[in-house]
Amino acid sequence: MDIDYTQEERQFQQQVRGFLDENLPRGNEMWSKRDAWFKSLQAQGGWDVPKWPAEFGGPGWTPVQHYIWDRETAGRSLPPVLPFGQVMLAPILMRYGSKEQQERFLPDIRANKVNWCQGYSEPGAGSDLASLKTRAVLSEDGSKYVVNGTKIWTTMGHMAQWMFCLTRTSSEGPKQEGITFLLINMKTPGITVKPIFTLGGSHHVNQVFFDNVEVPVENRVGEEGKGWTYAKGLLQHERSGIAGISRTLTALSKLKKNARSVRVGDRTLLDDSSYKRKLAETEIELRALEFAELRSLADAQQTGEPGTASSILKLKGTELQQRVQELTIEAAGPYALNAGFKEAGPKFSKMGMMMYLNGRAATVYGGCSEVQKDVIAKRVLGIKD
């Protein structure tokens, strides 16, 4: 066992730092220099798509290199990339999509030209996703599917040009077996997107309605009825990202600075021992979880499987995100009331409550915590239902 980076890993860390110092746009330039930033990433040899394998133009990093990249970028603000195309759909297309589909969709995903959204959950299919009912019927000539039904909690559905969608093509046999994976152009006639406003008034998620929406058969990924298998693999990609441990460590580090700026009498909140102990307790668990992630990466590197430690990442990672958010609004004190005004209270309070409210979703999406526990019980501990 050895905790230290190898010579090569240290060099890589230096390379990443140097690259970020030189190329990462700051503050106001975040949007104006966005394209130059992506070009510079590409010029490094696939750093714009870090998770992609080398054969599809990714950098082919080792798990430890991924870890280094995450740690080095977590403390800085990067021009955001929505995960749906690059992180969630692309691995499915690479594995199960046709050559034509790969050539048609992957370049635009990589260039951030097309926004994707995910069409999974339905009003009647949340944790029990396989009970989904949105119906896709193949036309008699076999050229297209006709889709009817509705999807809900569609993040960024109002901004997306395309949706990857789970539809029901058969009601025979086990419910997991009649599901088909379709790629749907959001401009197709018959699609309506209605906003859903979440706690705090944000609009990220939507309900999408399908009324006789025609989808060409060449937009089906893989075989009819195999969509559940494809999606399950994808869910794992989603979950590994949701844990967000590096991001939470950064958030905690910011929280310490913010807490130090909060006056309590003639001292600061960081001198309050009961508050500081809460920070410490959270940090200890985060440092433990950070290492659980490393153990999982190491297992993946050796065996191709993420190992038992990985099962706790989403469950515990989202809990700790929420814990840091809670401690952030505690730090804001009376200014937890701040709903986004710059003028009132410490600056961080402007976003603190918003993060806290939006953050509640993390233990619900991507498989809620209760379902995660069922999955661990069954897969890791071998407990039968």
Added chain:
Amino acid sequence: MDFKFTEEQQMLRDSIQKFVREHYPADRVGARRKAFRKAPGFAEENWQQFADLGWLGVPFPEELGGIGGDLADVMVVMEELGKGLVVEPYFPTVVLFGSALMLGGNADQQQSLVPQLIEGKLRGTLAYMEEQARYELADVATTATARDGKYLLNGTKSLVLNADSADYLVVSARTGGDRTAREGITLFLVPADAEGVKRVDYPTIDVLRASEVSFENVAVGEDAILGSVGEGLALLEAISQRAILALGAESVGMMEMLYRDTTDYTSQRVQFEKPLAAFQSVKHRIVDMFVQTELTRSLLYRATMEVQGEHEDAPLDVHGLKHMVGKAGRFVGQSAVQLHGGMGQTEELRVGHYFIRLAAIDAQFGDTDYHLGRYTELMPIPEGEPDADLLPF
């Protein structure tokens, strides 16, 4: 970075598991432990087997007769001994006494004692705790007064593990400074049968052995000094770090057994026409036990490698580990006893014994609350202005 266990570590693990299967079978744990309530509290023939199998030599260098292992090797040993609820005094002799010799001893002291220890012919322990000190290593009232080229030790040490079977005691005493001063503590190597050493021996709640040891004008020479005069606290802290890693490994081993035993028991026991484990409230609590165990294990690996590599975060993560061991150990132990129902309350099953041992471990070398406090003192606070940009979360 490398998280693999080596082939040698795997062999070491296998050989301890084999010993445990033979000498500490799961169905006889209760009776076996009861039999050890009297001095010396373990089986001499087992100890000799530890020596013959090379386990006593794990952390010592080859030139002293050891196998030159590192802290990860000790971790493997302690984890497996913990799973087996083994009572032989590996922790006091190899971890406490051995660390004191290797971290503080000079060449003469090491050469005269370590080879005998490895052969199973000599045992030692650490007499550091005093009743008023609670968990503060620096709170030392025992005095060592220099007189005619000798030191006279006076005072009482408490809860000295396995002192009744030890040949040597490593004793912390004041050569200077007030009772709680960080300077002025010196460690001495004292033969257990030296004139003026008195012991009251007793079994502890986890069926191990401990003693109250008093020193009345116990005379030792300068050759008994471990490390430097007056600088014993740093040495005690380093020994304490290794103690925490070892107890952490033992705890993680036990926590794993607790969630496994609880899974098995609740999968077999049928109530209301189905196995208890099929009830979600039971199932989820077992998953919580597993999660806490994996978190603690992760921190154990982290802290072990950091101490081994003299990493700057080592003190921080050792405090974090002991905090976590206490908190998670309590949760996992209590949950196992709860989910075993009436059987969990008895001494027949091993879960109760794990539960007790975890409670005993929390009360040694600083409990969960103490180490949270120490962590809080060391917790890094980044420089810089407040940062209102909370995204991306």
